């Protein structure tokens with residue numbers, strides 16, 4: 558390797574994937590951290606003195622986020638109070654192990670940690686949900702429940718912001734995914750660095766412009782402890798296709814990642830396009846674009862033995878809910894033979 562391109566006199570040990578610069582370890586740390594500081598400052602991401610919950614999964618991104626936020630908070634005197642918030646989805650052999658990493662981070666970074674579980678919040682673990690739904694659509698449940706669980710946790714902790722470890726690759730992937738799905742509503746808001754969940758606690762993404770490859774390098778050279786195993790249920794997620802596409806494009810030209818984000822940011826939505834308006838779920842009062850939020854529909858499906866209820870188009874969901882209500886009204890006896898009963902196991906007779 559040649560000398561560091563900053564002329565600091567040290568030998569370079571890496572080539573930055575984002576810029577192609579050859580840098581020594583110290584200059585890489587500085588460049589990496591300064592870019593995140595610049596992102597935070599330019600977007601005025603945090604109000605001085607605020608309390609911030611860092612959504613901590615134990616993975617590389619949220620671990621690096623916690624480490625860098627602590628470092629920048631001290632260096633630049635943001636005066637933030639930092640906490641860790643973790644959601645235990647109940648995935649044996651994955652989340653139980655990664656939560657051990659989060660606990661280690663809690664001790665190393667001296668930040669209070671709050672863990673909320675799907676079992677406590679929804680009555681179901683992901684292991685139990687997968688046993689019902691199978692491995693095809695399970696990520697829908699996990700994503701919807703996690704989003705709401707993090708918001709609930711943020712409210713419980715009475716924080717001012719919820720910071721997630723979403724990085725530039727995640728955001729570019731989401732742009733591609735929303736294009737592939739034709740989901741204009743999500744496409745128009747997925748590149749925002751701050752999103753308002755509608756109930757007062759903004760979600761922020763300080764790593765929005767940070768490349769995943771550089772996060773891995775940073776964690777490696779800083780010797781940070783993180784959990785690197787892929788979720789045992791993830792391989793079938795739709796996101797995986799967008800991810801593969803992005804990785805292939807990145808090989809051609811790494812700046813494609815930033816270009817996709819920029820395209821998403823500059824996108825202007827046709828005024829005639831139909832964008833759903835946010836309202837409150839009539840059941841749980843959580844912010845929703847429908848009368849009943851996705852989490853409540855998914856949960857109802859699980860509890861009634863119709864786990865596919867919330868999967869697919871909202872018109873299909875409405876029809877299923879209606880059919881279900883009709884069945885409930887008409888139900889007298891489940892004979893366990895004709896499969897018409899809505900009970901979880903229609904082989905078991907139910908006498909009303």
Ligand SMILES: Nc1ncnc2c1ncn2[C@@H]1O[C@H](COP(=O)(O)OP(=O)(O)OP(=O)(O)O)[C@@H](O)[C@H]1O
Nearest residue numbers: 612613614616617618619620642643644721722723
């Ligand atoms: N179980 C969880 N508890 C708390 N926050 C989570 C959890 N899962 C994901 N997040 C948050 O959402 C962000 C993006 O989620 P993603 O699924 O990409 O995470 P990951 O790959 O498991 O871990 P990481 O992004 O930390 O490397 C994470 O960086 C983290 O801030």
